[in-house]
Amino acid sequence: MIQLTEETKAGWCVVSVRGRADAESAEQLETALRAAVEHNSRVAADLSHLDYVSSAGLRAFIQTARAAESRQGEFAICSPTPSVRRVFDMSGLHQILKIQGGLPC
Amino acid sequence: MVEFCSAHNLPADTEFQLNLVLEELFVNAIRHGGCGGLKDAACIQLDCTAQNAVQIEFRDRGQAFDLTAAPAADIGAPLSERQAGGLGIHLVRQMMRDVAYRREGEWNILTMLHSVAEEQETL
Numbered sequence: 286m287i288q289l290t291e292e293t294k295a296g297w298c299v300v301s302v303r304g305r306a307d308a309e310s311a312e313q314l315e316t317a318l319r320a321a322v323e324h325n326s327r328v329a330a331d332l333s334h335l336d337y338v339s340s341a342g343l344r345a346f347i348q349t350a351r352a353a354e355s356r357q358g359e360f361a362i363c364s365p366t367p368s369v370r371r372v373f374d375m376s377g378l379h380q381i382l383k384i385q386g387g388l389p390c
Numbered sequence: 391m392v393e394f395c396s397a398h399n400l401p402a403d404t405e406f407q408l409n410l411v412l413e414e415l416f417v418n419a420i421r422h423g424g425c426g427g428l429k430d431a432a433c434i435q436l437d438c439t440a441q442n443a444v445q446i447e448f449r450d451r452g453q454a455f456d457l458t459a460a461p462a463a464d465i466g467a468p469l470s471e472r473q474a475g476g477l478g479i480h481l482v483r484q485m486m487r488d489v490a491y492r493r494e495g496e497w498n499i500l501t502m503l504h505s506v507a508e509e510q511e512t513l
Contacts, residue, residue, distance in 0.1 A: 308417045337406060339413045340478035347472055354469060368406045375484045376477055377465030 286310065289317045295390035298325035303334040306342025315345035322353040322360055329389055333364035338372050350382050363388045391436075398438040404506050407485045408436070408444060414478035415448045415457075415500065423452020423498070444504045446486070449497045456491045457482065457500060 287310035288303040298321050306314050321328045330346070346362060353360035362384045365373065373379055391412070395405040416432055425431035428451055435447040462483075463476030483489065486502040493499070 307413055337409065339410050339417075340481055341413075341417065343477060344474050347469070347474070350469055351472075368403050371403075372410065372481065375481060380466070381469045381472065 297327045297329050297390040299329045301331045305337040307339045308341040311341035311345045318349040319352050327359045329361045329363050338369050411482050419450035419452045425452040442506045448500045451496050458491045
């Protein structure tokens with residue numbers, strides 16, 4: 286179960302991701318994030334209310350970052366909880382994705 | 391899983407990681423092992439051992455697949471070269487220790503341990 290909401294703040298499209306990013310919800314997550322980077326040059330995913338992420342969820346973030354990079358757009362992953370952050374770190378994604386403690390706007 | 395973790399007073403992060411490990415194993419068995427549509431395709435047993443560790447036994451009736459022999463995901467690859475596959479197995483190996491595989495008849499059987507104490511120290 287995942288809830289996605291979108292708002293624009295100071296030139297950033299902020300996508301709030303709540304719930305679980307797992308094998309069941311990953312496609313919905315990727316579709317929403319990719320649409321956001323296609324329509325906005327600066328996108329931030331707010332993970333402060335993301336309770337769980339598995340490799341399927343990580344892939345959605347990786348594919349979105351790739352899509353943003355190919356369009357020379359910015360994609361920031363913001364405010365993950367310590368447990369979620371640890372899954373990103375264990376996967377080496379802290380080296381290739383822009384992960385930050387707070388929102389850029 | 392929620393009941394198991396609360397019955398054994400396990401921390402929330404342990405519950406998170408055990409959920410993740412079981413999801414990765416189950417999804418692999420369905421998507422790559424041919425377990426989709428099979429009745430009673432997988433069987434999971436959880437035990438809280440005396441050494442402050444959780445033992446998982448995961449059985450599935452998919453094609454023979456030895457997770458311990460699978461190639462490691464290249465987690466140092468740049469974004470453009472990142473392969474989509476292998477990340478789940480990589481996470482299982484990161485979160486679990488003493489991972490062992492055997493094939494018994496039509497079953498793949500994986501056993502592994504998750505250290506609870508070690509994890510609390512690193513929090």
